[in-house]
Amino acid sequence: MTELLPAQTRMSEVSLDVADLEAMARFYSDVLLLERLDEADGTVRLGRGGRELVALRHRPDLPKGERRTAGLFHTALLHPDAETLATVLASVAMRRPELYTGSGDHLVSQAFYLDDPEGNGVELYIDRPRSEWAWHNGQVAMDTLWLDPNAFLAEHLTDASREYLETAPDRRPALAGTGAQVVGHVHLKVGQTARAKDFYVDALGFEVTAELPGALFVSAGGYHHHMAMNTWGTAGVGLRAPGLGLGRVAIEVPTIGDVLAAASRLRGRGLDVALDAGPDAARLGVDDPWGNRVEVATPAA
DSSP: OOOOOOTTOEEEEEEEEESOHHHHHHIIIIISOOEEEEEETTEEEEEETTEEEEEEEEOTTSOOOOSSSSEEEEEEEEOSSHHHHHHHHHHHHHHOGGGEEEEEEOSSEEEEEEEOTTSOEEEEEEEOOGGGOOEETTEEOOOOBOOOHHHHHHHHOOHHHHHHHHSOGGGOOOOOOSSOOEEEEEEEEOSOHHHHHIIIIIITOOEEEEEETTEEEEESTTOSOSEEEEOTTTTTOOSOOSOSEEEEEEEEOSOHHHHHHHHHHHHHTTOOOEEEEOSSOEEEEEEOTTSOEEEEEOTTO
């Protein structure tokens, strides 16, 4: 039986290689309301409550990525409550409505979709309580039902949120909320779901939570999905060519032993794993079959 990632596994940050660093940083801070945490060596790190969620690395030397190639489908930002999500959604509607691409009630969650200014997909969502998730034969029930963004805003956007959004970005405090905002899941474009299952489940240690036509959903600890891979527009594609877009997907595990165990599983499959382990922290890096860089690390790393 395949060893599993620990139940406490969570997604960490997503790194993007971008052409216009300042424009992209303004989008993630002024429109998606993330905080600028750090800027150094051509990289802007953004997040919420001190936790890094998105890193933007300036790479103007790279060509624009092709749509029909492996890479990022979307980074999914999980919001702590409906009011916070409504505030960010209203910010998108006010400042960059042309980037909005749709919505969906997925039974386990309510989600809104957009592209950032360089075409990287973004999902903004909240989870329904786990007690409302339905499981059948080990797979979670998910769907894509109509979700009216205007009705969602009418129900959840507060007067305080409206006042907050009317304040100039450089004068706004950090966005308040009832809990942490995190990268809830990351959805990738791949060439084959069977090969994705071999890498992300059999080697890395996630569990399958759903299989849909052209898509695979995986998680640790019974979450609906920490990662997903689809072939909807990329069936049969091979290794990514260098280009703008996804730089790295980071996964956080609790202990050094968890990193070492994952490294052992991956190397047992003949994969090239870069491992940096010390007495207090550990980190590994590995490419999936399409060249998407995946990192597994302890919080201290």
